[in-house]
Amino acid sequence: MYCDRCGEPGTHPECTAARELEPPRYCPDCRRRMKVQVVPTGWTATCVEHGDRHG
Amino acid sequence: MPEILDHARTRVLDDGAGLDEAGILEVLRLPDEDLPELLQLAHDVRMKWCGPEVEVEGIVSLKTGGCPEDCHFCSQSGLFASPVRAVWLDIPSLVEAAKQTAATGATEFCIVAAVRGPDKRLMDQMRAGVRAIREAVDIQVAASLGMLTKEQVDELAEMGVHRYNHNLETCRSYFPNVVTTHSWEERWSTLTMVRESGMEVCCGGILGMGETLEQRAEFAAQLAELDPHEVPLNFLTPRPGTPFGDRPVVEGRDALRAIAAFRLAMPRTILRYAGGREITLGDLGTRDGLLGGINAMIVGNYLTTLGRPATADLELLKDLKMPVKSLSATF
Numbered sequence A: 001m002y003c004d005r006c007g008e009p010g011t012h013p014e015c016t017a018a019r020e021l022e023p024p025r026y027c028p029d030c031r032r033r034m035k036v037q038v039v040p041t042g043w044t045a046t047c048v049e050h051g052d053r054h055g
Numbered sequence B: 001m002p003e004i005l006d007h008a009r010t011r012v013l014d015d016g017a018g019l020d021e022a023g024i025l026e027v028l029r030l031p032d033e034d035l036p037e038l039l040q041l042a043h044d045v046r047m048k049w050c051g052p053e054v055e056v057e058g059i060v061s062l063k064t065g066g067c068p069e070d071c072h073f074c075s076q077s078g079l080f081a082s083p084v085r086a087v088w089l090d091i092p093s094l095v096e097a098a099k100q101t102a103a104t105g106a107t108e109f110c111i112v113a114a115v116r117g118p119d120k121r122l123m124d125q126m127r128a129g130v131r132a133i134r135e136a137v138d139i140q141v142a143a144s145l146g147m148l149t150k151e152q153v154d155e156l157a158e159m160g161v162h163r164y165n166h167n168l169e170t171c172r173s174y175f176p177n178v179v180t181t182h183s184w185e186e187r188w189s190t191l192t193m194v195r196e197s198g199m200e201v202c203c204g205g206i207l208g209m210g211e212t213l214e215q216r217a218e219f220a221a222q223l224a225e226l227d228p229h230e231v232p233l234n235f236l237t238p239r240p241g242t243p244f245g246d247r248p249v250v251e252g253r254d255a256l257r258a259i260a261a262f263r264l265a266m267p268r269t270i271l272r273y274a275g276g277r278e279i280t281l282g283d284l285g286t287r288d289g290l291l292g293g294i295n296a297m298i299v300g301n302y303l304t305t306l307g308r309p310a311t312a313d314l315e316l317l318k319d320l321k322m323p324v325k326s327l328s329a330t331f
């Protein structure tokens, strides 16, 4: 598992806190940078290999 | 009462004229103990010259990331090692975002693209997008697409874009520390063309990028000279991978002093909370700013970062007995 904010292995308290006001940027399964679209009420993050995540 | 507040009471509150640069600087330098009085005065000015309504807006990114410019605060520049990837929003999703925004009671929907200026593809997308929104949603459409040519200004006005956002970001003297790929003057020239076209001018910037208090005052005075319809005020949220990624966030009390100072510089403008308030001010500070000169807000998420839920802000406005500006009031 990779941190979905910074892409490094594991989880990081600083990243977890920041994620409250940010969508994920890295796929937690493969650490690829995801394509992320933010809209007023949510976000979609897409990994070419692992598909869509929503928030 | 500090002399500068006495002076502001007469000049700004009574006469509706803005403070000059020296006066703004004095306000930015007021000690903490004078902050409540300063905020009250800025609030009185806003109530007298703008009224109690709050203009609510939603924003969305039509084209995210991969920008050729080097604005040092921006996670969408393609020149930094930022994790933000380039992506386009399709028209149905754009219309959906406008619908969601209108459902909050917002009257403004701003379409933003991370570009130096629009190319044909972007202008075509805008044309199709604005048309689709106008057919489906009762909301005013604004745009922020970087630097424009005269032809593009006219095209956007003709599409029905009623307000154009182009931030100067910071004062003229500090701008070269923030952006090197284009100049403050180039931005100013787009703003001049927008004004001449009849579209409303929206122009603000970001505080906390390393500018001095003198430069913050300079910025407010330069905005006052431009006299925009709306001023969106952002506080830097340091973005990973950008040159400003390690900067400290603005202290809450400094942010409130700046909000009040900008209001005293521009008594009649729509002064909008934009990005960064969640981190810089938190919930309590957000309330203080709305009682200290702010009369507009972006609700919901931003372009690449998230805001607090629109419902939380709307609750707050209800609590403060500040009505959301309606569409009928904006025509």
Ligand code: SF4
Binding pocket: B067, B068, B069, B070, B071, B074, B075, B076, B077, B113, B114, B115, B116, B146
């Ligand atoms: S022009 Fe806009 S999108 Fe591009 S780097 Fe500057 S602020 Fe970011």
Ligand SMILES: [Zn+2]
Binding pocket: A003, A004, A005, A006, A007, A008, A011, A012, A015
């Ligand atoms: Zn991390």
Ligand SMILES: [Zn+2]
Binding pocket: A027, A028, A029, A030, A031, A032, A047, A048, A049, A050, A051
């Ligand atoms: Zn993946």
